[in-house]
Amino acid sequence: MICTECNKIFRKENLIKKDNGEYRCPIYGCNHFLIEVDDSLMEIVRLFNELNVRTMFCCSGHFHSDTFRCQMMFVQVKDEVDKQLYNVDLYKLHDICEELSKHKDYKDVVKISKISELRLPLSNDPDFSLQHERFSIESIFEDEKDLQERFFIQYRFLNFLTTLIYRIHEIYEAITEEETMTEIHSKRNIQ
16 A cells, blocks of 8 residues: 555555544554555556656456456646646646557557546535546456466556656656756856
């Protein structure tokens, strides 16, 4: 499980479930919600969180079910408070995913959905919800694959996500470097 605030990873069996069924971060002073993530996606989701990319409904596939599909949803919240925490440009992220999905290693495995609206309720009141924009990355639906082929699909899907993290990180580094150079030039102009 991953804390939605401090981004620390915890094993579910070491945590105490609250009366309302929630798990909370055990770190003193944090106490934020913990989200359950498949073991094979745990570090990937944590890295996306560090890059301010919000994910939801992540699944690395169920090997022994009739159908097999990996998926990860990327979300941009339209709430002003949450936007400050997760400020990734969803449209730019979508473009990066589209470009990467055309690579020979991923084009027959990964499918990218269009960006669309998503409303998530925050309470039992149906009028009280947050509006989101989102898109999904999924492995191409395969229901007649044997176990070995399912592992290979999962491997390639996880490889796609890892490569995506590197691409986002490279973009952030380029932006940071550009901002640093602009700052240096502006200081020189002042002197």
